[in-house]
Amino acid sequence: MFPEFVTFLDLIGVAVFAATGSLVASRKQMDLIGFGIIATLTGIGGGTARDLILDRSVFWIADQRYLLVCLGIAAALFFFAHRVHKRYILLLWCDAIGLCAFAVLGAEIARSAGAAPLPAIVMGVITATFGGLARDLVANEIPLLLKQEIYATAALTSAGLYIGLVEVVTSPAIAAGIGISAGFALRAGAILFGWSLPRYSRAGKTYK
Template identity: 70%
Template sequence: MFTDFITILDLVGVAVFAATGGLVASRKEMDLIGFGMMATFTGVGGGTVRDVILDRPVFWVEDHRYLLVCLGIALLLYFFASHVQRRYVVLLWSDAIGLAAFAVLGAQLAREADAGPLIAIVLGMITATFGGLARDLVAGETPLLLKQEIYATAALVSAAVYVVFVDSIGVAPLIAAIGAILTGFAVRAGAILFGWSLPRYKQRAGRIYK
């Protein structure tokens, strides 16, 4: 049952992230190829980096369904994105859902590859954030990852909660995954709604050595 949940979560996460890529492409008035590229970069980018680091087969090369999902979402949004009002708001919330889900997915796959708890958490964050980073860089926008409000931290929290629940507390993986996704999404939602952010470094004059 948990394996089926992870597979569904993976496909849904790819679809959600691909949709955010398609929405950015629509805001940038790209052609159909641009939609496909943006959806694919966003949908599979983070997972590709994760798999390369873990030295495991890249998931979308092994299973073509992921590419079909990305391209299908791109085609759908090419024709219907104009019907989505306030696309940036939809982008933010869709990205928040994908962020929390992919963080858990990345952490779980890292655990299956016998990665330690810390590495699993970091790879969960990478899985959740690198697709959006690629999307924003290609589109010439400031990546959400680099904005002041909490973003990568939400992914880190989601992955950490999952790993702690499963490895330290012994919570069933399915329950741990649902709890971790809800926690990470709540953190990101707080950042969107209330502007939550971590303290930032403030530039100070350097020390003068004599």
């Protein structure tokens, strides 16, 4: 994948996830510093975990644009989030976009670092989910990752499709578009229709 496209996708994902952190901060009525902390943690958390696992230079230390994006989004939403009447719904949709974009991005970065296809997919899922998980835990909310509806599966779909298509010599840009679209469609179905995977049950039947 072209480096400039990776950077563009990365900045978009960071901005969207920073917005979800800011929306959570607004629901918790935090001050401006709280907005900045939650937005930054959400925006760069997944990528930081990915880079540490892959033993890479942490991306936002080398390029301060990521921190500037997080803090800029936090400041903007501190003053304007109250104008959004259905902030939780907006949070869900922004999170869905960031989730799928980060899944593809994380998988590509891991692949470029020499990871085999399966570890690259896992890195994509970690990149996509860790920031949101940290956001919800710090804000004392039930993590979206732990709710019944499909969440991590959407990230897995995006990362898996991307790596699979790239491995069969599909254009990285096309593979990214397909992966992000498929994962987003799955997450959208979960938001709109409550799609979920079968759950374990201790009583009688194994699944319900």
